[in-house]
Amino acid sequence: MPDLKELLKELQATDTELHTLTAEREAIPEKIAALEQEINLLSHRLEEAKQKLTNSRTELKLAELNLTSQEETLAKYNSQLFSAKTNEEYKAFLKEIETAERKKNEMEDQIIMLMERIEQEEVQLAKRRTEKETEESKKKQEIQAVKASQSQLEARLKEVREKYERLRKELPANILVLYDRIKKSKHGLAVARILDANRCSACLNPVPTQQAIEAAHSNTLIFCEYCGRILFP
Numbered sequence: 055m056p057d058l059k060e061l062l063k064e065l066q067a068t069d070t071e072l073h074t075l076t077a078e079r080e081a082i083p084e085k086i087a088a089l090e091q092e093i094n095l096l097s098h099r100l101e102e103a104k105q106k107l108t109n110s111r112t113e114l115k116l117a118e119l120n121l122t123s124q125e126e127t128l129a130k131y132n133s134q135l136f137s138a139k140t141n142e143e144y145k146a147f148l149k150e151i152e153t154a155e156r157k158k159n160e161m162e163d164q165i166i167m168l169m170e171r172i173e174q175e176e177v178q179l180a181k182r183r184t185e186k187e188t189e190e191s192k193k194k195q196e197i198q199a200v201k202a203s204q205s206q207l208e209a210r211l212k213e214v215r216e217k218y219e220r221l222r223k224e225l226p227a228n229i230l231v232l233y234d235r236i237k238k239s240k241h242g243l244a245v246a247r248i249l250d251a252n253r254c255s256a257c258l259n260p261v262p263t264q265q266a267i268e269a270a271h272s273n274t275l276i277f278c279e280y281c282g283r284i285l286f287p
Protein backbone atom coordinates (compact mmCIF):
# COMPACT_ATOMS: atom_id res chain seq x y z
CA MET A 55 0.00 0.00 0.00
CA PRO A 56 1.59 3.32 -1.06
CA ASP A 57 1.98 6.07 1.51
CA LEU A 58 -1.24 8.07 1.46
CA LYS A 59 0.45 11.31 2.42
CA GLU A 60 3.12 10.95 -0.25
CA LEU A 61 0.41 10.31 -2.83
CA LEU A 62 -1.54 13.38 -1.77
CA LYS A 63 1.57 15.55 -1.86
CA GLU A 64 2.41 14.26 -5.30
CA LEU A 65 -1.15 14.79 -6.47
CA GLN A 66 -1.04 18.38 -5.32
CA ALA A 67 2.31 19.01 -7.05
CA THR A 68 1.00 17.44 -10.25
CA ASP A 69 -2.22 19.39 -10.00
CA THR A 70 -0.33 22.66 -9.59
CA GLU A 71 1.96 21.89 -12.52
CA LEU A 72 -1.04 20.99 -14.67
CA HIS A 73 -2.57 24.33 -13.79
CA THR A 74 0.61 26.27 -14.61
CA LEU A 75 1.15 24.43 -17.91
CA THR A 76 -2.45 24.97 -18.98
CA ALA A 77 -2.17 28.69 -18.27
CA GLU A 78 1.09 28.83 -20.24
CA ARG A 79 -0.52 27.09 -23.20
CA GLU A 80 -3.51 29.41 -23.09
CA ALA A 81 -1.17 32.43 -23.23
CA ILE A 82 0.55 31.25 -26.43
CA PRO A 83 -1.94 32.52 -29.07
CA GLU A 84 -1.87 35.92 -27.41
CA LYS A 85 1.95 35.94 -27.42
CA ILE A 86 2.05 35.09 -31.13
CA ALA A 87 -0.61 37.69 -31.94
CA ALA A 88 1.37 40.36 -30.09
CA LEU A 89 4.54 39.52 -32.05
CA GLU A 90 2.62 39.56 -35.34
CA GLN A 91 1.23 42.92 -34.44
CA GLU A 92 4.75 44.21 -33.83
CA ILE A 93 5.72 42.97 -37.32
CA ASN A 94 2.71 44.75 -38.82
CA LEU A 95 3.66 47.90 -37.01
CA LEU A 96 7.13 47.80 -38.62
CA SER A 97 5.57 47.57 -42.10
CA HIS A 98 3.11 50.27 -41.24
CA ARG A 99 5.85 52.63 -40.08
CA LEU A 100 7.88 51.96 -43.22
CA GLU A 101 4.86 52.65 -45.45
CA GLU A 102 4.16 55.81 -43.53
CA ALA A 103 7.73 57.05 -44.09
CA LYS A 104 7.48 56.21 -47.82
CA GLN A 105 4.19 58.05 -48.13
CA LYS A 106 5.55 61.14 -46.38
CA LEU A 107 8.50 61.29 -48.76
CA THR A 108 6.30 60.81 -51.83
CA ASN A 109 4.02 63.61 -50.67
CA SER A 110 6.93 65.97 -50.08
CA ARG A 111 8.43 65.20 -53.49
CA THR A 112 5.10 65.96 -55.16
CA GLU A 113 4.89 69.17 -53.18
CA LEU A 114 8.41 70.11 -54.31
CA LYS A 115 7.59 69.48 -57.97
CA LEU A 116 4.54 71.67 -57.71
CA ALA A 117 6.53 74.42 -55.96
CA GLU A 118 9.16 74.28 -58.72
CA LEU A 119 6.47 74.60 -61.40
CA ASN A 120 4.98 77.55 -59.57
CA LEU A 121 8.41 79.18 -59.36
CA THR A 122 8.99 78.76 -63.11
CA SER A 123 5.66 80.36 -63.87
CA GLN A 124 6.41 83.16 -61.40
CA GLU A 125 9.76 83.79 -63.10
CA GLU A 126 7.96 84.04 -66.43
CA THR A 127 5.50 86.56 -64.98
CA LEU A 128 8.39 88.58 -63.60
CA ALA A 129 10.17 88.55 -66.97
CA LYS A 130 6.98 89.73 -68.63
CA TYR A 131 6.64 92.63 -66.19
CA ASN A 132 10.27 93.56 -66.69
CA SER A 133 9.84 93.78 -70.46
CA GLN A 134 6.62 95.77 -70.02
CA LEU A 135 8.53 98.30 -67.96
CA PHE A 136 10.18 99.67 -71.10
CA SER A 137 6.87 100.08 -72.88
CA ALA A 138 5.49 102.41 -70.20
CA LYS A 139 4.26 105.62 -71.79
CA THR A 140 3.66 107.72 -68.70
CA ASN A 141 5.35 108.14 -65.39
CA GLU A 142 2.21 106.76 -63.66
CA GLU A 143 2.27 103.66 -65.83
CA TYR A 144 5.98 103.19 -65.09
CA LYS A 145 5.34 103.41 -61.34
CA ALA A 146 2.48 100.92 -61.60
CA PHE A 147 4.72 98.40 -63.44
CA LEU A 148 7.44 98.87 -60.83
CA LYS A 149 4.96 98.07 -58.08
CA GLU A 150 3.86 94.90 -59.86
CA ILE A 151 7.49 93.87 -60.33
CA GLU A 152 8.15 94.44 -56.65
CA THR A 153 5.19 92.28 -55.64
CA ALA A 154 6.16 89.56 -58.11
CA GLU A 155 9.76 89.58 -56.81
CA ARG A 156 8.57 89.18 -53.25
CA LYS A 157 6.38 86.25 -54.23
CA LYS A 158 9.28 84.66 -56.10
CA ASN A 159 11.53 84.98 -53.03
CA GLU A 160 8.89 83.37 -50.88
CA MET A 161 8.60 80.51 -53.34
CA GLU A 162 12.37 79.99 -53.32
CA ASP A 163 12.37 79.89 -49.52
CA GLN A 164 9.58 77.35 -49.63
CA ILE A 165 11.59 75.19 -52.06
CA ILE A 166 14.65 75.26 -49.81
CA MET A 167 12.48 74.29 -46.85
CA LEU A 168 10.98 71.41 -48.82
CA MET A 169 14.41 70.18 -49.94
CA GLU A 170 15.60 70.11 -46.33
CA ARG A 171 12.47 68.27 -45.29
CA ILE A 172 12.95 65.71 -48.06
CA GLU A 173 16.53 65.14 -46.94
CA GLN A 174 15.36 64.40 -43.39
CA GLU A 175 12.59 62.16 -44.65
CA GLU A 176 15.03 60.19 -46.77
CA VAL A 177 17.17 59.56 -43.68
CA GLN A 178 14.07 58.55 -41.74
CA LEU A 179 12.97 56.19 -44.52
CA ALA A 180 16.39 54.48 -44.60
CA LYS A 181 16.17 54.10 -40.83
CA ARG A 182 12.71 52.55 -41.03
CA ARG A 183 13.86 50.17 -43.75
CA THR A 184 16.84 48.94 -41.68
CA GLU A 185 14.65 48.70 -38.62
CA LYS A 186 12.14 46.55 -40.46
CA GLU A 187 14.84 44.27 -41.91
CA THR A 188 16.49 43.60 -38.56
CA GLU A 189 13.46 43.64 -36.26
CA GLU A 190 11.21 41.63 -38.52
CA SER A 191 13.52 38.63 -38.69
CA LYS A 192 14.02 38.84 -34.92
CA LYS A 193 10.26 38.82 -34.31
CA LYS A 194 9.80 35.94 -36.75
CA GLN A 195 12.43 33.95 -34.88
CA GLU A 196 10.62 34.70 -31.64
CA ILE A 197 7.39 33.39 -33.14
CA GLN A 198 9.17 30.23 -34.23
CA ALA A 199 10.56 29.80 -30.72
CA VAL A 200 7.11 30.23 -29.18
CA LYS A 201 5.69 27.66 -31.60
CA ALA A 202 8.50 25.25 -30.77
CA SER A 203 7.90 25.72 -27.05
CA GLN A 204 4.24 25.03 -27.69
CA SER A 205 4.89 21.48 -28.87
CA GLN A 206 7.19 20.87 -25.90
CA LEU A 207 4.49 22.22 -23.67
CA GLU A 208 1.86 19.97 -25.23
CA ALA A 209 4.08 16.93 -24.69
CA ARG A 210 4.73 17.89 -21.05
CA LEU A 211 1.01 18.54 -20.51
CA LYS A 212 0.17 15.08 -21.81
CA GLU A 213 2.71 13.51 -19.44
CA VAL A 214 1.51 15.46 -16.41
CA ARG A 215 -2.13 14.82 -17.21
CA GLU A 216 -1.44 11.08 -17.39
CA LYS A 217 0.44 11.20 -14.10
CA TYR A 218 -2.41 13.14 -12.53
CA GLU A 219 -4.96 10.53 -13.64
CA ARG A 220 -2.72 7.71 -12.45
CA LEU A 221 -2.30 9.27 -9.01
CA ARG A 222 -6.04 9.75 -8.68
CA LYS A 223 -6.59 6.07 -9.40
CA GLU A 224 -4.16 5.15 -6.64
CA LEU A 225 -5.96 7.20 -3.99
CA PRO A 226 -9.00 5.89 -2.10
CA ALA A 227 -12.26 7.42 -3.35
CA ASN A 228 -13.17 9.08 -0.02
CA ILE A 229 -9.78 10.81 0.19
CA LEU A 230 -10.16 11.98 -3.38
CA VAL A 231 -13.56 13.51 -2.62
CA LEU A 232 -12.01 15.29 0.35
CA TYR A 233 -9.07 16.51 -1.72
CA ASP A 234 -11.32 17.82 -4.50
CA ARG A 235 -13.62 19.56 -2.05
CA ILE A 236 -10.81 21.38 -0.22
CA LYS A 237 -9.13 22.23 -3.52
CA LYS A 238 -12.31 23.73 -4.91
CA SER A 239 -12.94 25.92 -1.88
CA LYS A 240 -9.26 26.88 -1.43
CA HIS A 241 -8.27 28.23 -4.84
CA GLY A 242 -6.71 25.03 -6.12
CA LEU A 243 -4.55 24.30 -3.08
CA ALA A 244 -5.76 21.44 -0.88
CA VAL A 245 -2.43 20.67 0.72
CA ALA A 246 -0.16 22.83 2.90
CA ARG A 247 3.19 22.37 4.61
CA ILE A 248 3.94 22.99 8.25
CA LEU A 249 6.56 25.71 8.35
CA ASP A 250 9.50 25.70 10.80
CA ALA A 251 7.73 27.80 13.45
CA ASN A 252 4.71 25.44 13.33
CA ARG A 253 2.65 27.55 10.97
CA CYS A 254 0.45 26.51 8.05
CA SER A 255 2.26 27.45 4.81
CA ALA A 256 -1.01 28.45 3.13
CA CYS A 257 -2.77 30.62 5.73
CA LEU A 258 0.23 31.20 8.07
CA ASN A 259 -1.85 30.43 11.18
CA PRO A 260 -0.25 28.42 14.01
CA VAL A 261 -0.41 24.63 14.05
CA PRO A 262 -0.56 23.09 17.58
CA THR A 263 2.61 21.20 18.45
CA GLN A 264 0.74 17.93 18.98
CA GLN A 265 -0.75 18.13 15.48
CA ALA A 266 2.63 18.97 13.96
CA ILE A 267 4.08 15.85 15.60
CA GLU A 268 1.21 13.71 14.39
CA ALA A 269 1.51 15.08 10.88
CA ALA A 270 5.16 14.05 10.92
CA HIS A 271 4.90 10.66 12.52
CA SER A 272 1.43 9.14 12.24
CA ASN A 273 -0.51 7.98 9.25
CA THR A 274 -3.68 9.97 10.02
CA LEU A 275 -4.42 13.07 8.01
CA ILE A 276 -4.09 16.33 9.93
CA PHE A 277 -6.03 19.43 8.86
CA CYS A 278 -5.25 23.05 9.46
CA GLU A 279 -7.69 24.33 12.09
CA TYR A 280 -7.97 27.65 10.29
CA CYS A 281 -8.04 26.99 6.54
CA GLY A 282 -8.96 23.29 6.55
CA ARG A 283 -6.11 22.20 4.28
CA ILE A 284 -4.37 18.87 4.72
CA LEU A 285 -1.11 19.48 6.55
CA PHE A 286 2.23 17.86 5.84
CA PRO A 287 5.54 18.23 7.63
Ligand SMILES: [Zn+2]
Nearest residue numbers: 254257278281
Ligand atom coordinates in the same frame (compact mmCIF):
# COMPACT_ATOMS: atom_id res chain seq x y z
ZN1 LIG B 1 -4.03 26.83 7.05
